[in-house]
Amino acid sequence: MTNSVTNPATSPVTKPAAQPLAKIVIFGVGLIGGSFALALKKQRAVTQVVGLDRSPAALQRALQLGLIDVAGNDLSSALVGADLVLIAAPVAQTEHILRELYPHLGAQTIVTDAGSTKSDVVDAARRALADKVHQFVPAHPIAGREVNGPDAALAGLYNGKKLVITPLPENSRDTVQFVSDLWQRCGAIPHLLSPAQHDLVFAAVSHLPHLLAYALVDQITGQPDAELRFQFAASGFRDFTRIAGSSPEMWRDISLANRDALLLELSHYQIQLERIAGALKQRDGDQLLALFSNAQNARIRWNHSIEAAEKPVREGGD
Template sequence: MNKVVIVGVGLIGGSFARALKKAGAVRHVVGIERSAAYGARALALGIVDEVATDFAAVADADMVLLAAPVAQTGRILAALAPHLSPGTVVTDAGSTKADVAAAARAALGERVRQFVPGHPIAGRETNGPDAAIVDLYVGKKFVLTPLAENAPADVEKVAEAWRACGAIIHRLTPEEHDKVFAAVSHLPHLLAYALVDDIANKPHADLLFQYAASGFRDFTRIAGSSPEMWRDISLANSAALLTELDAYMAQLAQLRARLAAGDGATLEAVYGNAQRARRQWIEAIEAAEAPPPADSAE
């Protein structure tokens, strides 16, 4: 590609730029950054070749990546729409996809065909341009969630860029994506936040935390994530998250009844099923970290 524009040059956008450059997949990278400090830093680090504050910078780009907070997607797309050339493909890296698709349709109208949404399954606990690393996406999944309006060639162009970053391309619809991540990511985050908040609000919280050990530490690690980001994800995906939460609360109510009845056989069956399923999952990860199963990969 001749020119790629990255909106938001933090961990996600900066790592994408670094990886594309290393792969020789781009000639010129422009960063659009609200934060003058981030923009200057990204330039100094060589992550971008140029910093712009005006969305007119997207005019002759081959590709635009939105890597700003997902709640800003609609606003950003509306701002860049007047400058969008017909040959430019726009993509994003947001953690929720149905809301992004809806925001894109509202902001872009029929030019939504140029917007191919996606979600790289990678992250770190740090942020900003200094956190950006060249190999963040190597061996990680990138979930493409194309729209019915997208041209196959544009979808492939986005897939090719992420492949150049080392990612393994998967494909789901935006709705499938949101259901899957509600179950395996968004719900666990909510559950971990809820447990720590529950304990922190008890009068003897200090005593409790004093005896919390490594199991508690791992269980609640995701409760160390950004509250603002997870508020946005929870709200953006609230329909799917509520469905998963309701199923989980029904499961807890059943387990509660079995526990109150002293039904050790059922408790052991549930615990044993969970242990077995988790072991199979871990073994599957370890056996095939790199190539995804043929039926799910692009």
């Protein structure tokens, strides 16, 4: 058992930056990148935001909305004098983007990402950035919305939300602090985990639930009376399956990127279902009651602890 006070691995990193940065570059000007840019601009934490995106339409829209100041086209000039590069593109593109960055990456520029998996991103960064990998700080903001793209960006998206940084041994303390500070300016609450810890934790509390929700909805569609079943689905079904409305491409990529941890969690879950099926077959009400009660207690404790949880840091600390 660990907690954020006694375990240094999860201690929040403090001391937000006070001086505005000259320039940041955002790869992917959608919900995640756009909200980061908006929040920093609102905090007057940056002078110029340069956007880059595979979609010219998204880039123009981000410019119109004021998420970015400049729609970049030339990578080399975009990176000149940049303090920070944020990669907020689908996680499967990270290695390609880092390879493109590499030749233009100055010694003073820090690179970070927002990917939902970390071990694979770290591997990709080592391959792509080689001798410059110490300039890359892997991170994952725990925030999202049901909608995507530049129009979905919100200055307050990260307000009070957790940010996980999984530092590399090669990162200097100042480099990690720099990234942590910027996210804190966006209202996020930084935590440190190892990449492997991160991936196991999120396999259990995020990736597996997504997979289970997709699996349930897909199962119902395959039944001859599917329409009747959907007709009587109510609020429990609505909440349980909300995450099955998420982007299939994104979750395919996350599932593959975090395959080992996800397979481990899934195998434990399959054993759970075997136990429950066994209890049902034997009409073992006591075993069902014990399991349901344990889960209910934990769910109630969790709900209370998150309701009383960390508050946003909007105006900076000391």
